[in-house]
Amino acid sequence: MHAARLLVELGATLLVLSFVATQARRVGLSPIPLYLLAGLAFGSGGLVALDASADFIRTGADLGVVLLLFSLGLEYSGAELVAGLRRHAPDGVLDLLLNATPGAVAALLLGWGATGALVLAGVTAVSSSGIVAQVLTDLGRLANRETPVVLSLLVLEDVAMAAYLPVLTTVLSGIDVAGGALRVGLALAAVALILIAAVRYTGRLSTIVGGERTSDDVLVMRTLGLVLLVAGLAQQLQASAAVGAFLVGVAISGPIVQRAGDLISPLRDVFAAVFFVFFGLQLDPATIPGVVLPATALASVSLLSKVASGWLAARRAGVGRAGRRRAGVALVPRGEFSIVIAGLAVASGLPARLGALAATYVLLLACAGPVLARFIGVPRARTSSGNDNAPRP
Amino acid sequence: MDIRETSLPGIGVRYDLSTRAGGRLAVVVRRDGRYELGVYDDPRDEDLCRTVLALQDDEADALAGILGAPRILDALQELQALGGLQTEQLRLNAGSPYAGRTLGDTQARTRTGVSIVAIVREGTSIASPTPATDLVEDDVLVVVGTPDGVRDLRALLRDG
Numbered sequence: 001m002h003a004a005r006l007l008v009e010l011g012a013t014l015l016v017l018s019f020v021a022t023q024a025r026r027v028g029l030s031p032i033p034l035y036l037l038a039g040l041a042f043g044s045g046g047l048v049a050l051d052a053s054a055d056f057i058r059t060g061a062d063l064g065v066v067l068l069l070f071s072l073g074l075e076y077s078g079a080e081l082v083a084g085l086r087r088h089a090p091d092g093v094l095d096l097l098l099n100a101t102p103g104a105v106a107a108l109l110l111g112w113g114a115t116g117a118l119v120l121a122g123v124t125a126v127s128s129s130g131i132v133a134q135v136l137t138d139l140g141r142l143a144n145r146e147t148p149v150v151l152s153l154l155v156l157e158d159v160a161m162a163a164y165l166p167v168l169t170t171v172l173s174g175i176d177v178a179g180g181a182l183r184v185g186l187a188l189a190a191v192a193l194i195l196i197a198a199v200r201y202t203g204r205l206s207t208i209v210g211g212e213r214t215s216d217d218v219l220v221m222r223t224l225g226l227v228l229l230v231a232g233l234a235q236q237l238q239a240s241a242a243v244g245a246f247l248v249g250v251a252i253s254g255p256i257v258q259r260a261g262d263l264i265s266p267l268r269d270v271f272a273a274v275f276f277v278f279f280g281l282q283l284d285p286a287t288i289p290g291v292v293l294p295a296t297a298l299a300s301v302s303l304l305s306k307v308a309s310g311w312l313a314a315r316r317a318g319v320g321r322a323g324r325r326r327a328g329v330a331l332v333p334r335g336e337f338s339i340v341i342a343g344l345a346v347a348s349g350l351p352a353r354l355g356a357l358a359a360t361y362v363l364l365l366a367c368a369g370p371v372l373a374r375f376i377g378v379p380r381a382r383t384s385s386g387n388d389n390a391p392r393p
Numbered sequence: 394m395d396i397r398e399t400s401l402p403g404i405g406v407r408y409d410l411s412t413r414a415g416g417r418l419a420v421v422v423r424r425d426g427r428y429e430l431g432v433y434d435d436p437r438d439e440d441l442c443r444t445v446l447a448l449q450d451d452e453a454d455a456l457a458g459i460l461g462a463p464r465i466l467d468a469l470q471e472l473q474a475l476g477g478l479q480t481e482q483l484r485l486n487a488g489s490p491y492a493g494r495t496l497g498d499t500q501a502r503t504r505t506g507v508s509i510v511a512i513v514r515e516g517t518s519i520a521s522p523t524p525a526t527d528l529v530e531d532d533v534l535v536v537v538g539t540p541d542g543v544r545d546l547r548a549l550l551r552d553g
Binding site: 075076080081083084129133137140141142143144145146147148151152154155258319320322323326379 | 399400401402403404407419420421423424425429430431433435437438439440441442445447
């Protein structure tokens with residue numbers, strides 16, 4: 001009886017999500033905000049209640065975070081991380097300072113204390129690499145001169161997250177300052193070690209996953225096994241499972257890994273959707289109206305601060321005015337990372353309003369960012385074709 | 394000529410070329426095997442590519458073939474010097490499933506990683522054939538690839 005209920009609930013949930021994702025794609029939006037809305041609709045106090053599948057969804061959400069971060073790590077090679085750090089470190093620091101501040105200040109104003117400030121700082125600081133890269137690709141901006149600047153900032157934010165998440169998990173676990181400092185130190189040392197290994201031994205690490213003749217099923221199981229194992233160990237060390245998975249992704253690269261990534265991506269998409277739904281499930285829709293105002297204010301301020309940091313970084317790279325505007329606006333969408341951070345906070349017992357605020361905030365910027373990117377920094381339609389061949393000044 | 398390489402983290406690599414006539418071109422090589430050609434053609438915004446062409450794998454092959462024809466001999470010598478790669482001449486025997494079909498039908502590069510750089514037919518050679526080039530019985534294909542790849546291609550041409 002229970003099994004039947006579980007299957008029906010899961011099946012219906014996935015069908016709804018597939019419908020939602022189709023609609024999002026049709027209008028050129030990221031499906032993330034719609035998944036969150038679906039979660040809100042399913043949750044307690046929502047339209048339909050999911051009971052039988054709650055445990056499964058909880059586990060699925062954990063898998064979703066791990067797979068999401070693993071494939072994010074796969075996108076980068078260790079060499080790219082090092083090059084990014086070397087060339088754009090000042091831009092990255094400025095970006096994080098500018099965009100962590102609005103979140104931190106908002107949390108203090110709303111009375112969520114230092115821990116809440118740490119959480120919301122993370123939520124507002126990090127752009128969604130997934131949404132941004134997708135928007136740049138869709139709009140045909142990959143060849144533009146401001147694009148490397150945008151992508152480098154994303155890399156730096158993601159690396160910064162690898163250091164931030166262990167700190168956050170330690171703080172959220174509520175141990176005292178001395179013990180906490182020790183744990184954070186250990187976790188960060190582990191992260192640094194894995195990063196160094198990732199940069200120096202990429203080739204050798206990648207052969208663990210398989211060779212050219214490894215069959216698909218073995219490749220998937222081996223990759224998945226490795227990712228889950230490292231993520232679990234990282235969690236044990238308080239370095240957060242997400243960071244472990246990210247680092248595994250960075251550590252391995254090459255054609256085999258590309259294949260492994262392709263094989264895993266459908267799995268990732270399903271469980272990532274489950275993760276966003278799960279976050280929505282935990283929220284009470286009744287709390288949303290109360291946070292719309294602060295969320296809108298926070299979104300507006302951090303929209304501007306993000307545009308500013310993209311603008312400044314592009315200017316430093318010698319990009320012209322229109323390009324600087326494009327770079328700034330491209331970075332506006334927030335998404336998966338903000339929800340990962342807010343998810344950790346809600347799970348460890350921070351106020352539910354904080355979760356609701358983060359969800360509304362992501363909803364706003366994940367929708368507004370791609371739309372703005374389409375219109376800002378783009379020249380008006382050509383009025384004459386006469387001067388197109390004119391020599392450049 | 395000045396070619397600059399810029400890393401696009403998470404996406405691939407961009408190459409910028411400036412021509413003597415003052416045109417600027419970007420080639421984006423994406424990690425997922427696709428390509429984009431962009432032209433910086435906005436008179437008011439020198440960072441913007443208005444014209445962007447997305448190329449699939451085989452289209453990029455064809456374009457490279459057209460542009461690369463005169464360079465084949467140089468490239469061959471270079472490849473041999475690199476080591477690990479070999480050039481070989483493979484004859485399309487009677488009974489090959491690809492006799493009478495096009496080069497594109499073999500999907501040789503996708504399936505074996507080997508490049509077919511020329512086809513020798515009745516004493517004349519077709520330099521840098523495109524996917525649309527017809528294959529005829531007794532053609533000799535000049536190929537470049539790893540020893541394994543060349544062996545696979547030999548089997549592919551024989552058995553399909």
